[in-house]
Amino acid sequence: xxxxxxxxxxxxxxxxxxxxxxxxxxxxxxxxxxxxxxxxxxxxxxxxxxxxxxxxxxxxxxxxxxxxxxxxxxxxxxxxxxxxxxxxxxxxxxxxxxxxxxxxxxxxxxxxxxxxxxxxxxxxxxxxxxxxxxxxxxxxxxxxxxxxxxxxxxxxxxxxxxxxxxxxxxxxxxxxxxxxxxxxxxxxxxxxxxxxxxxxxxxxxxxxxxxxxxxxxxxxxxxxxxxxxxxxxxxxxxxxxxxxxxxxxxxxxxxxxxxxxxxxxxxxxxxxxxx
Ligand SMILES: Nc1ncnc2c1ncn2[C@@H]1O[C@H](COP(=O)(O)OP(=O)(O)O)[C@@H](O)[C@H]1O
Ligand SMILES: [Mg+2]
Numbered sequence: 001x002x003x004x005x006x007x008x009x010x011x012x013x014x015x016x017x018x019x020x021x022x023x024x025x026x027x028x029x030x031x032x033x034x035x036x037x038x039x040x041x042x043x044x045x046x047x048x049x050x051x052x053x054x055x056x057x058x059x060x061x062x063x064x065x066x067x068x069x070x071x072x073x074x075x076x077x078x079x080x081x082x083x084x085x086x087x088x089x090x091x092x093x094x095x096x097x098x099x100x101x102x103x104x105x106x107x108x109x110x111x112x113x114x115x116x117x118x119x120x121x122x123x124x125x126x127x128x129x130x131x132x133x134x135x136x137x138x139x140x141x142x143x144x145x146x147x148x149x150x151x152x153x154x155x156x157x158x159x160x161x162x163x164x165x166x167x168x169x170x171x172x173x174x175x176x177x178x179x180x181x182x183x184x185x186x187x188x189x190x191x192x193x194x195x196x197x198x199x200x201x202x203x204x205x206x207x208x209x210x211x212x213x214x215x216x217x218x219x220x221x222x223x224x225x226x227x228x229x230x231x232x233x234x235x236x237x238x239x240x241x242x243x244x245x246x247x248x249x250x251x252x253x254x255x256x257x258x259x260x261x262x263x264x265x266x267x268x269x270x271x272x273x274x275x
Contacts, residue, residue, distance in 0.1 A: 014077050015040050016173045016205045017062050021071035024057050031057050033229035034071070039173070042203045044195060044219050046210055048251070049226035055209045056100060058226070059175055062207070063097060064088055076172065093121050096171030098162055100178050100209075104150040110137065110161045111146035117168040136164040140194060156187035163194065174198065175207045180215060188212065192219050213254060225251075 017039035024032035031054040039045040047055050060066045061073050064080035073080045078091050104113045114133045118124060124132070137143050140160040150158055159179060166174060176195070180188035192215050198204045210216060216223060217237065224234040225248055233243040241252040 014074075016076050017045075017207060018074040019058070019062060019071065022058070022061055022068050022073065023070040024054065024061060024066065025069050030069075031229060032061075032226075035226070035229070035231055037062070037224055037231070037234075039205055039207045040222065041205050042199065043221035044199055044206045044208060045222045045224065046208050046216050046220040047224050047226065048210070048216065049232075053226045054229060055226060056177055059097075059177055059207070059209065062175065063092065063095065093169060094172050096166035096169070096174040098159075098166045098174070098176040098179055100181065104158060104161055104165070106150050109147050109149055110142065110153070110164075113150075113161065114165045114168050117165055121169050132168070136168055137161070139167070139197075140164045154187075156183050156190065159183060159187075159191060160194070163191075167198070170202070171204070173205045173207070177209045178211070179208065180210060180212060185214070188215065189218075195219055213251065 015038040017037070019035060019037040022032050022035040022037070023030065024035075035054075035058060037047075037058060047058065049055050057066070061068055062075060064073065064075065064083075067081055075091055076094055078087070080088060080091070083091065104110070105116070108116065111130075111133050114136055115129050118129045118132055122129075134143065134146065137146055140163050142157060142160055142164060145153060145157065145161065150161070153161065163176075163179070166176075174195075179195075180191050183191065195206055195208065196219055199206055208215075208219065220237055222234070222236055223240050225232040225240065225245075227247070232245050233240045233248045237252065240248060243249055
């Protein structure tokens with residue numbers, strides 16, 4: 001590889017995820033129209049916004065799965081669209097992703113699901129792979145589920161197993177798209193604890209899409225609110241709470257009690273939008 005084509009690792013203080021002026025379209029529909037987004041190292045950044053506003057699309061661009069119409073995407077210091085396939089794969093191997101549809105392979109046990117990722121991305125000997133699988137599952141409290149099939153697990157356990165899989169290769173950045181969707185509030189709270197643990201123990205940089213006010217209050221170091229293809233507000237919760245946008249203030253001024261439970265999530269409550 002020539003020096004010229006080496007992915008550049010920038011200085012330590014650069015944001016691991018940095019999106020600038022992102023324009024995204026599906027056909028003639030412009031979904032994101034000049035979005036700036038940064039996920040600072042070692043912090044949890046939460047993306048908020050109504051259903052269909054482009055949150056998943058933003059993540060897909062941040063991962064290099066979609067090419068921007070305009071704007072730049074830097075992941076771990078690399079401009080994703082100047083990389084060749086090998087370089088892109090190498091950057092992606094340092095990222096863990098929990099997709100919205102985060103399905104495990106149903107024909108494989110939980111342990112095999114996690115092992116698959118490790119075997120794909122490394123040449124580690126089998127005993128080491130098995131040891132890593134046990135470690136990752138222990139981290140999410142599923143040490144006893146190694147030989148279970150996904151259908152034998154509850155929804156919350158399946159989410160945790162998918163999280164273990166996303167973390168199989170010790171990613172520097174973890175991106176989770178609505179990790180607690182479909183989970184009851186107690187299980188969802190457990191997932192929040194897990195994300196906080198990952199941040200505290202490994203200094204992981206985490207990006208989470210969520211609708212839940214309780215969750216946002218608990219885990220978010222920074223929030224970015226999207227609406228109509230643009231960033232409505234961004235900053236710490238305290239900064240965003242004082243936004244001049246009424247919809248932003250409304251969201252953060254709701255009391256914890258009123259916001260408890262899934263029925264009161266952000267946009268369902270304030271806008272009547274469907275999920
Ligand atoms: N693969 C696709 N093809 C065409 N339109 C899409 C596709 N994925 C999403 N969209 C549209 O783009 C908009 C944003 O979608 P998405 O990023 O999934 O929103 P969110 O994750 O915030 O709910 C929606 O209007 C959706 O219908
Ligand atoms: Mg989505």
